[in-house]
Amino acid sequence: MTSNAISAQKTQFYIESSGAAPEFVPIKEIQSYSGFDGKASEIDVTTLDSDAKEKRKGLTDNGGFQIEVNRVYTDPGQTLLDEAQSDTEPRRFKLVLPNGWVGLFAALVMSFDLKGGVDAVIKSSAALSITGKVEWQKPAAKKGA
Known part of the structure:
Protein backbone atom coordinates (compact mmCIF):
# COMPACT_ATOMS: atom_id res chain seq x y z
CA MET A 1 0.00 0.00 0.00
CA THR A 2 1.29 3.45 -0.87
CA SER A 3 0.82 6.20 1.69
CA ASN A 4 -0.98 9.41 0.79
CA ALA A 5 0.77 11.32 3.58
CA ILE A 6 1.58 14.93 2.80
CA SER A 7 5.11 16.21 3.36
CA ALA A 8 5.25 19.38 5.48
CA GLN A 9 8.10 20.72 3.30
CA LYS A 10 7.08 23.83 1.34
CA THR A 11 4.29 24.78 3.78
CA GLN A 12 3.89 28.55 3.74
CA PHE A 13 2.56 30.83 6.49
CA TYR A 14 1.49 34.45 6.10
CA ILE A 15 0.44 37.36 8.31
CA GLU A 16 -1.76 40.15 7.02
CA ALA A 40 -15.82 22.40 21.59
CA SER A 41 -17.15 23.12 25.03
CA GLU A 42 -19.40 20.66 26.78
CA ILE A 43 -22.76 21.85 28.10
CA ASP A 44 -24.35 19.93 30.96
CA VAL A 45 -28.12 19.67 30.39
CA THR A 46 -28.75 17.14 33.16
CA THR A 47 -31.98 17.61 35.11
CA LEU A 48 -33.50 15.94 38.14
CA ASP A 49 -35.45 13.72 35.74
CA SER A 50 -32.26 12.44 34.06
CA ASP A 51 -31.12 8.84 34.55
CA ALA A 52 -27.50 9.78 33.79
CA LYS A 53 -25.51 12.85 32.82
CA GLU A 54 -26.83 14.49 29.67
CA LYS A 55 -24.63 16.70 27.54
CA ARG A 56 -24.69 18.87 24.47
CA LYS A 57 -21.88 20.16 22.36
CA GLY A 58 -21.20 23.88 22.70
CA LEU A 59 -19.24 26.34 20.60
CA THR A 60 -15.91 25.31 19.14
CA ASP A 61 -12.80 27.06 20.42
CA ASN A 62 -10.18 26.69 17.68
CA GLY A 63 -7.40 27.03 20.25
CA GLY A 64 -4.03 28.30 19.22
CA PHE A 65 -1.37 28.10 16.57
CA GLN A 66 2.38 28.09 17.19
CA ILE A 67 5.36 28.51 14.91
CA GLU A 68 9.08 28.30 15.55
CA VAL A 69 11.42 30.30 13.32
CA ASN A 70 15.09 31.03 12.87
CA ARG A 71 14.99 34.67 14.01
CA VAL A 72 15.70 37.03 11.11
CA TYR A 73 15.27 40.70 11.94
CA THR A 74 15.19 41.73 8.26
CA ASP A 75 12.22 39.49 7.41
CA PRO A 76 9.08 41.64 6.90
CA GLY A 77 6.78 38.81 8.07
CA GLN A 78 8.68 38.33 11.33
CA THR A 79 8.68 42.12 11.83
CA LEU A 80 4.88 42.19 11.47
CA LEU A 81 4.59 39.31 13.94
CA ASP A 82 6.75 41.21 16.42
CA GLU A 83 4.66 44.37 15.99
CA ALA A 84 1.39 42.43 16.34
CA GLN A 85 2.29 41.50 19.93
CA SER A 86 1.17 44.97 20.99
CA ASP A 87 -2.05 44.90 18.92
CA THR A 88 -5.32 44.58 20.79
CA GLU A 89 -7.14 43.53 17.63
CA PRO A 90 -6.54 40.18 15.92
CA ARG A 91 -4.55 39.83 12.70
CA ARG A 92 -5.48 37.52 9.85
CA PHE A 93 -3.22 34.61 9.01
CA LYS A 94 -2.99 32.20 6.09
CA LEU A 95 -1.54 28.69 6.15
CA VAL A 96 -0.86 27.17 2.72
CA LEU A 97 -0.22 23.43 2.77
CA PRO A 98 1.90 21.78 0.07
CA ASN A 99 -1.19 20.01 -1.33
CA GLY A 100 -2.85 23.38 -2.02
CA TRP A 101 -5.28 23.51 0.89
CA VAL A 102 -5.44 26.96 2.51
CA GLY A 103 -6.46 27.72 6.09
CA LEU A 104 -7.50 31.30 6.89
CA PHE A 105 -8.01 32.52 10.44
CA ALA A 106 -7.81 35.52 12.75
CA ALA A 107 -5.64 35.40 15.86
CA LEU A 108 -4.07 37.51 18.56
CA VAL A 109 -0.28 37.32 18.77
CA MET A 110 0.17 36.46 22.44
CA SER A 111 3.96 36.14 22.39
CA PHE A 112 6.98 36.09 20.11
CA ASP A 113 9.90 35.06 22.29
CA LEU A 114 13.62 34.85 21.73
CA LYS A 115 15.93 31.98 22.59
CA GLY A 116 19.52 31.06 21.96
CA GLY A 117 22.20 28.78 23.31
CA VAL A 118 25.58 27.21 22.82
CA ASP A 119 26.13 25.88 19.30
CA ALA A 120 22.73 27.21 18.17
CA VAL A 121 21.15 29.93 16.08
CA ILE A 122 18.78 32.47 17.58
CA LYS A 123 15.19 31.23 17.39
CA SER A 124 11.78 32.61 18.20
CA SER A 125 8.44 30.97 18.89
CA ALA A 126 5.16 32.75 18.26
CA ALA A 127 2.02 31.79 20.16
CA LEU A 128 -1.23 32.80 18.47
CA SER A 129 -4.69 32.63 20.06
CA ILE A 130 -7.29 31.94 17.37
CA THR A 131 -10.51 33.91 17.49
CA GLY A 132 -13.47 32.76 15.43
CA LYS A 133 -13.68 30.14 12.74
CA VAL A 134 -10.88 28.61 10.69
CA GLU A 135 -11.90 28.66 7.03
CA TRP A 136 -10.46 25.96 4.78
CA GLN A 137 -10.29 26.44 1.03
CA LYS A 138 -9.82 23.53 -1.36
CA PRO A 139 -6.99 23.66 -3.87
CA ALA A 140 -7.79 25.51 -7.07
CA ALA A 141 -8.71 23.18 -9.92
CA LYS A 142 -5.90 22.73 -12.40
CA LYS A 143 -6.62 23.88 -15.92
CA GLY A 144 -7.09 21.06 -18.38
CA ALA A 145 -7.94 18.60 -15.62
Missing part, protein backbone atom coordinates in the same frame (compact mmCIF):
# COMPACT_ATOMS: atom_id res chain seq x y z
CA SER A 17 -0.30 43.64 7.12
CA SER A 18 -2.31 46.51 8.55
CA GLY A 19 -3.11 49.80 6.90
CA ALA A 20 -5.16 51.05 3.97
CA ALA A 21 -4.28 48.17 1.62
CA PRO A 22 -3.63 45.06 3.74
CA GLU A 23 -1.86 42.15 2.08
CA PHE A 24 -0.59 38.77 3.21
CA VAL A 25 3.15 38.88 3.90
CA PRO A 26 5.11 35.60 4.13
CA ILE A 27 6.82 34.72 7.39
CA LYS A 28 10.18 33.21 6.45
CA GLU A 29 12.54 30.72 8.13
CA ILE A 30 9.78 28.62 9.75
CA GLN A 31 11.10 25.38 11.19
CA SER A 32 7.93 23.94 12.68
CA TYR A 33 4.28 24.68 13.30
CA SER A 34 1.37 23.23 15.23
CA GLY A 35 -2.10 24.30 16.05
CA PHE A 36 -5.83 24.29 15.66
CA ASP A 37 -5.64 22.48 18.98
CA GLY A 38 -8.91 23.67 20.48
CA LYS A 39 -12.12 21.81 21.06
Whole structure:
Protein backbone atom coordinates (compact mmCIF):
# COMPACT_ATOMS: atom_id res chain seq x y z
CA MET A 1 0.00 0.00 0.00
CA THR A 2 1.29 3.45 -0.87
CA SER A 3 0.82 6.20 1.69
CA ASN A 4 -0.98 9.41 0.79
CA ALA A 5 0.77 11.32 3.58
CA ILE A 6 1.58 14.93 2.80
CA SER A 7 5.11 16.21 3.36
CA ALA A 8 5.25 19.38 5.48
CA GLN A 9 8.10 20.72 3.30
CA LYS A 10 7.08 23.83 1.34
CA THR A 11 4.29 24.78 3.78
CA GLN A 12 3.89 28.55 3.74
CA PHE A 13 2.56 30.83 6.49
CA TYR A 14 1.49 34.45 6.10
CA ILE A 15 0.44 37.36 8.31
CA GLU A 16 -1.76 40.15 7.02
CA SER A 17 -0.30 43.64 7.12
CA SER A 18 -2.31 46.51 8.55
CA GLY A 19 -3.11 49.80 6.90
CA ALA A 20 -5.16 51.05 3.97
CA ALA A 21 -4.28 48.17 1.62
CA PRO A 22 -3.63 45.06 3.74
CA GLU A 23 -1.86 42.15 2.08
CA PHE A 24 -0.59 38.77 3.21
CA VAL A 25 3.15 38.88 3.90
CA PRO A 26 5.11 35.60 4.13
CA ILE A 27 6.82 34.72 7.39
CA LYS A 28 10.18 33.21 6.45
CA GLU A 29 12.54 30.72 8.13
CA ILE A 30 9.78 28.62 9.75
CA GLN A 31 11.10 25.38 11.19
CA SER A 32 7.93 23.94 12.68
CA TYR A 33 4.28 24.68 13.30
CA SER A 34 1.37 23.23 15.23
CA GLY A 35 -2.10 24.30 16.05
CA PHE A 36 -5.83 24.29 15.66
CA ASP A 37 -5.64 22.48 18.98
CA GLY A 38 -8.91 23.67 20.48
CA LYS A 39 -12.12 21.81 21.06
CA ALA A 40 -15.82 22.40 21.59
CA SER A 41 -17.15 23.12 25.03
CA GLU A 42 -19.40 20.66 26.78
CA ILE A 43 -22.76 21.85 28.10
CA ASP A 44 -24.35 19.93 30.96
CA VAL A 45 -28.12 19.67 30.39
CA THR A 46 -28.75 17.14 33.16
CA THR A 47 -31.98 17.61 35.11
CA LEU A 48 -33.50 15.94 38.14
CA ASP A 49 -35.45 13.72 35.74
CA SER A 50 -32.26 12.44 34.06
CA ASP A 51 -31.12 8.84 34.55
CA ALA A 52 -27.50 9.78 33.79
CA LYS A 53 -25.51 12.85 32.82
CA GLU A 54 -26.83 14.49 29.67
CA LYS A 55 -24.63 16.70 27.54
CA ARG A 56 -24.69 18.87 24.47
CA LYS A 57 -21.88 20.16 22.36
CA GLY A 58 -21.20 23.88 22.70
CA LEU A 59 -19.24 26.34 20.60
CA THR A 60 -15.91 25.31 19.14
CA ASP A 61 -12.80 27.06 20.42
CA ASN A 62 -10.18 26.69 17.68
CA GLY A 63 -7.40 27.03 20.25
CA GLY A 64 -4.03 28.30 19.22
CA PHE A 65 -1.37 28.10 16.57
CA GLN A 66 2.38 28.09 17.19
CA ILE A 67 5.36 28.51 14.91
CA GLU A 68 9.08 28.30 15.55
CA VAL A 69 11.42 30.30 13.32
CA ASN A 70 15.09 31.03 12.87
CA ARG A 71 14.99 34.67 14.01
CA VAL A 72 15.70 37.03 11.11
CA TYR A 73 15.27 40.70 11.94
CA THR A 74 15.19 41.73 8.26
CA ASP A 75 12.22 39.49 7.41
CA PRO A 76 9.08 41.64 6.90
CA GLY A 77 6.78 38.81 8.07
CA GLN A 78 8.68 38.33 11.33
CA THR A 79 8.68 42.12 11.83
CA LEU A 80 4.88 42.19 11.47
CA LEU A 81 4.59 39.31 13.94
CA ASP A 82 6.75 41.21 16.42
CA GLU A 83 4.66 44.37 15.99
CA ALA A 84 1.39 42.43 16.34
CA GLN A 85 2.29 41.50 19.93
CA SER A 86 1.17 44.97 20.99
CA ASP A 87 -2.05 44.90 18.92
CA THR A 88 -5.32 44.58 20.79
CA GLU A 89 -7.14 43.53 17.63
CA PRO A 90 -6.54 40.18 15.92
CA ARG A 91 -4.55 39.83 12.70
CA ARG A 92 -5.48 37.52 9.85
CA PHE A 93 -3.22 34.61 9.01
CA LYS A 94 -2.99 32.20 6.09
CA LEU A 95 -1.54 28.69 6.15
CA VAL A 96 -0.86 27.17 2.72
CA LEU A 97 -0.22 23.43 2.77
CA PRO A 98 1.90 21.78 0.07
CA ASN A 99 -1.19 20.01 -1.33
CA GLY A 100 -2.85 23.38 -2.02
CA TRP A 101 -5.28 23.51 0.89
CA VAL A 102 -5.44 26.96 2.51
CA GLY A 103 -6.46 27.72 6.09
CA LEU A 104 -7.50 31.30 6.89
CA PHE A 105 -8.01 32.52 10.44
CA ALA A 106 -7.81 35.52 12.75
CA ALA A 107 -5.64 35.40 15.86
CA LEU A 108 -4.07 37.51 18.56
CA VAL A 109 -0.28 37.32 18.77
CA MET A 110 0.17 36.46 22.44
CA SER A 111 3.96 36.14 22.39
CA PHE A 112 6.98 36.09 20.11
CA ASP A 113 9.90 35.06 22.29
CA LEU A 114 13.62 34.85 21.73
CA LYS A 115 15.93 31.98 22.59
CA GLY A 116 19.52 31.06 21.96
CA GLY A 117 22.20 28.78 23.31
CA VAL A 118 25.58 27.21 22.82
CA ASP A 119 26.13 25.88 19.30
CA ALA A 120 22.73 27.21 18.17
CA VAL A 121 21.15 29.93 16.08
CA ILE A 122 18.78 32.47 17.58
CA LYS A 123 15.19 31.23 17.39
CA SER A 124 11.78 32.61 18.20
CA SER A 125 8.44 30.97 18.89
CA ALA A 126 5.16 32.75 18.26
CA ALA A 127 2.02 31.79 20.16
CA LEU A 128 -1.23 32.80 18.47
CA SER A 129 -4.69 32.63 20.06
CA ILE A 130 -7.29 31.94 17.37
CA THR A 131 -10.51 33.91 17.49
CA GLY A 132 -13.47 32.76 15.43
CA LYS A 133 -13.68 30.14 12.74
CA VAL A 134 -10.88 28.61 10.69
CA GLU A 135 -11.90 28.66 7.03
CA TRP A 136 -10.46 25.96 4.78
CA GLN A 137 -10.29 26.44 1.03
CA LYS A 138 -9.82 23.53 -1.36
CA PRO A 139 -6.99 23.66 -3.87
CA ALA A 140 -7.79 25.51 -7.07
CA ALA A 141 -8.71 23.18 -9.92
CA LYS A 142 -5.90 22.73 -12.40
CA LYS A 143 -6.62 23.88 -15.92
CA GLY A 144 -7.09 21.06 -18.38
CA ALA A 145 -7.94 18.60 -15.62
